[in-house]
Amino acid sequence: MSTPTLFNVAVVGATGAVGEQILKQLAARNFPIKELKLLSSARSAGTKIEFKGQTYTVEEATPDSFKGVEIALFSAGGDVSKALIPHAIERGAVCIDNTNAYRMDPGTPLVVPEVNIDKVAEHKGVIANPNCSTIQMVAALKPLYDRFGISRIIVSTYQAVSGAGARAIDEMLRQSKEVLAGGDPKPDILPVGSLPVKHQIAFNAIPQIDKFQDNGFTLEEMKMIRETKKIMGDETLEVTATCVRIPVVYGHSESVYVELKQDFDVAEVKTLLAGAPGLVLQDDPDSQLYPLATDAAGKNEVFVGRVRRDLSNPRALNMWIVSDNLLKGAAWNAVQIAEHIAASRA
Amino acid sequence: MSTPTLFNVAVVGATGAVGEQILKQLAARNFPIKELKLLSSARSAGTKIEFKGQTYTVEEATPDSFKGVEIALFSAGGDVSKALIPHAIERGAVCIDNTNAYRMDPGTPLVVPEVNIDKVAEHKGVIANPNCSTIQMVAALKPLYDRFGISRIIVSTYQAVSGAGARAIDEMLRQSKEVLAGGDPKPDILPVGSLPVKHQIAFNAIPQIDKFQDNGFTLEEMKMIRETKKIMGDETLEVTATCVRIPVVYGHSESVYVELKQDFDVAEVKTLLAGAPGLVLQDDPDSQLYPLATDAAGKNEVFVGRVRRDLSNPRALNMWIVSDNLLKGAAWNAVQIAEHIAASRA
Known part of the structure; x- marks a missing residue:
């Protein structure tokens, strides 16, 4: 019996909503970890976090934090990724970035394992994890793209408020209580924390x-449009x-309304979707x-239903795609990529 | 100065969520009422309702309730409309029906005043009020249809829960409180009261x-598809x-994603929408x-925004259309039709 190869892993943004889910996934998947480093901003440094029965102290992320790190998972915001990923790469780490910082960089693979895991091999130190709303859509559409063309x-x-972070969840729950008590809740964070309104x-329902x-x-809409084309590797794809x-x-x-390039049979579409990985x-x-x-909350899969042929366009399908935005939409997709890297080096 | 012509008016379903809003609209608009009859099922008969400072007792709706009634507004469910509208017509009433009973009947005008008020003249005793989700969409799209073609x-x-009635509102608020208190709420009414699941x-978010x-x-989806074509008077319109x-x-x-038949300028589209009646x-x-x-809650208008040219199809627009489903989506549209009938007889 061979000893499994173990890796030095860093989680940057370990105290955030996605970081927390990444740690849960690493534990649940029994990821082959030699040493685990939990990193964050100076503000959250010192926080204690349990991982597989051991207590870790979160450290402030600095360039030197990445000495000896082989796999680094980033989810501490785009600015942190931009500032630290070059240093992490310099020190030999492969970075899996959950922010928008590198997604549209032509040299950076943007990966949903069910769609384009082969792209990981092209990385130059960083692999980008797509936006949550993009991941679940392309995962569901990939079997149709391959079979019929789109x-x-x-x-x-x-979209769920957890996509805007833990404070947005708190705000939504607080506002709900206030409305139910007959009050008029003061909005504080959504739609965009850094904007005035x-x-x-x-x-x-907030259309922003x-x-x-x-x-x-909006930038979220542009992410879905641009990332879908990049992940599918098809700039001719029309996306709104x-x-x-x-x-x-x-x-x-x-x-989701999707126009296919070929005639299709709805029963075959359903069979394809039912048999596809992760769906x-x-x-x-x-x-x-x-x-x-x-x-879907708390599950790693992408769920698909309401599949029906469009009545006005026989080459089009309507469908309803749901997934946990913190799991397949973020943490689980990142850990899938990390597992692929680990497996290819084992 | 001439005396205004007054009408004998009946409101069927006076104790329901829409009936309540119809009475509010009739009062706010100072509708020219001679005698007002409030009707309902046997179950709700006897209920006292205030209208412009007077107390009315709701009576059970029967065929003979419509003796002497000139304008009858129905919102007590499709079965009640089917059972009683023929009797009301026989007794000389013009019926404005807020249910699905007559909407797709070829001989019944389906009217959104901003779109096709001229169709009222073709009625044979009943004018149908369209489905809430259809009304606001066609009201917003009509100026674009006329100028560019669609x-x-x-x-x-x-869609809001009030569209499923007062009990659905109660259920949603009750469930919200239960979730906020850490409980696991038992669903009782939605998505469809008469179905088992x-x-x-x-x-x-429930896609049914x-x-x-x-x-x-779903029937709601088919209503939007069929009613939009009928109201626009264009069976070639493709709707999903x-x-x-x-x-x-x-x-x-x-x-809403809408493909126009001609090139357009987004600024002109916005000017058209800003100047259109009811928008x-x-x-x-x-x-x-x-x-x-x-x-939008509590207002009679249809609100339109997020108007932008589609990036993948220069002949297409995306937009976001919001309206109070009980007002323009039901009571206000019905009272607009009643006002038109009253004006044409004055």
Whole structure:
């Protein structure tokens, strides 16, 4: 029996909502860790975190934190990634970045393992983890892309507040309590913490996630558009997105219209989806079975349902795609990439 | 000075969520009422209701209730409309029906005043009020249809629980309290009261409104598809809908992708929308201004924003349309039709 190869692993942003889920995934998957370093901003340094029965003290992330680190998982915001990833690479680490910092960098692979795991091999020290709303959509569409080709995607999202961090969850729950008590809640964080205007999220739908771009789309919408093309490796793919925050804690839902390049049979589509890696088909109108955010929360899979041929365009399909935005949408996708790197070096 | 012509008016379903709003609208608009009859099922008969300082006792609706009634507004469910409207017509009443009973009947006008008020003249005793989610969409799209032509509409909805009645509101609020208290709420009504499977609506998104049809679409989705074509008077219009219930009390939101038949200028589109009857343009990304359900609640207008040219199809627009589903989506649209009838007889 051979000894498994073990790795020195760093988690940057270990005290955040995604960092917490990355640690859970590493533990649950029994990731082959030799030494684990938990890193954060100076503000959160000193925090104690349990991992597999051992207590770790979070340290401030600095360039020298990455000495000896072989795999580093970043989820501490784009600025931290931009500042520290070059130093981590210099010190020999392979970085898996969960922020927007490197996603559209032409030299950086943007990876959803079910779609383009082969791209990991092309990395120059950093592999980008896509945006949550993109990951679940491309994972669900990949089997259809391979079998029929896809010409166009029109998506409207129903995104959970956890995508905006732990403080947005707290705000939504606080506002909900205030409304239920007959009060008029003061919005404080959403839609975008760094922008001046705030809107109530409790019992509301906010059609803004991240900042507006000059073309009238939000950055979240542009992420879905650009990242989908890059991950699918197809710049001819036409993608439109409208991204909306709704009062859900965990789990993004997506209403997706997709035009295929070939005729298709709906039964074959369902069979393809049901058999695809990482996907679960939940589609039975007779028993009112379809994916729900509350069911997907806490699970690693992408759930697909409401699959039906469009009535106005026989080459188009409508579907409903749901996944936990902190898991497949972030932590689990990152740990999948880390497992692939570990396996290729074992 | 001439005396205004007054009318004998009946409100059927006076104790329901929509009936209540119809009475409020009739009072606010100072509708020219001679005698007002409040009707309901036997169960609610005897209920006392205030209207303009007078107390009315709700009576059970029977065929003979409509003797002498000139205008009858129905919102007591499709079965009641089917059973009683023929009797009301026989007794000389013009009926404005807020249910699904007559909407797709070829001989019945389906009217959104901003779109096709001229169709009222063709009635044979009943004018149908469209489905809430359809009304706000066609009201917003009509100016674009007239100016540029529309070839295709793809809509995903974010619908309030009040569309499923007062009991659905109560359920959503109760479930929210239970979740906030750490409990696991038992769903009881939604998605469809008469179907066996129930789903949690609090902090969730349910992609089912009304029953599934054989084609995999729900009845709500088919209403949007069929009614839009009928109201626009254009069977060539291609319409796709995905209808989703979210935890909002009042106000449906809609993410709408629309393909126009001609080139357009986005600034002209915004000017058209801002100047159209019944519409309010709320569209300024710089100040994070766009329609919100919580702002639209209690207002009669349809609010439009997030208007932007599609990046993948220069002939297409994306927009966000919000309105109070009980007002423009039901009571206000019905009272607008009643006002038109009254004016044409004055």
